[in-house]
Amino acid sequence: MVYMEDLHTNPDLPVILVSASESNWYKFHEKIIKGFKNVRHIALTGGHYIRRNHPDLTVNFIKELVHVGTE
Numbered sequence: 001m002v003y004m005e006d007l008h009t010n011p012d013l014p015v016i017l018v019s020a021s022e023s024n025w026y027k028f029h030e031k032i033i034k035g036f037k038n039v040r041h042i043a044l045t046g047g048h049y050i051r052r053n054h055p056d057l058t059v060n061f062i063k064e065l066v067h068v069g070t071e
Helices: 026-032 055-069
Strands: 015-020 039-044
Touching: 015 026, 015 055, 026 039
Parallel strands: 015 039
Antiparallel strands: none
């Protein structure tokens, strides 16, 4: 995950990281969100295409982030 360590991001940026519970990448996702103050890491059942398996939740997460940005 070296590419993520080189990014200069705002730690106050709201983040919702959705991971597939059946993915081997879950452990790396924890490293991605390290340092963010307003973060949620959610594991949903399924594999790589969680947006297909959980379309309503995906849309709700996006709406939530847009709402946070307009407060």
